Amino acid sequence: MAFDKAMHEIYDNALSECGYRATRFLNLVNQIGGLEAARQLLRSDGHPEGLTALWEHGRLDLSMEALLLQEQWSTLFTADELKLARRRLQKLGYSPAS
Template sequence: MVEMYRRAMSEAGYNATYFLQMLAADGPLVTARRLVMSSKPSDGFTALWERKRLGLTVEAHILQERFADLFTDEERSVARRRLDEYGYRPPLANEV
């Protein structure tokens, strides 16, 4: 998750200070679950959407096969739906 922060900063110019605070306070799994299950997209999600970098969001990472065992079907469904609503289609495993 810290690497996600670094990439958002270096690749999209987004300084996710609050995200880092959440990570420090709650840890990566709780932070990811809290962000994805919120009733509306986070400020970070919106900022990355504005920069056309939704692939750097927590939602996009949750859908990666390597993290499948960490999240429920519902959490993955919410992440997929949110990304769909914003016009993002995560790459297939063979496209990565």
């Protein structure tokens, strides 16, 4: 699935551009696929450590939350899931383009 590839790409970009190795994220994507991994990560309680790490590097654009808000992927998610992703990013001062 194209979304799986996009999830792998944000992992690769975070690693190459920030040195951030999101091992648990990658393992989850590999085990259950990008779409279900995104949904599971959105349902998790608390503040995601990966989001904090990307914020520290000034690269929230490489986050899963920013990815799923992109027009090409947003139709895969419910309105509530999109709202949660947007809210997480906005709390860190990032305004997604969509």
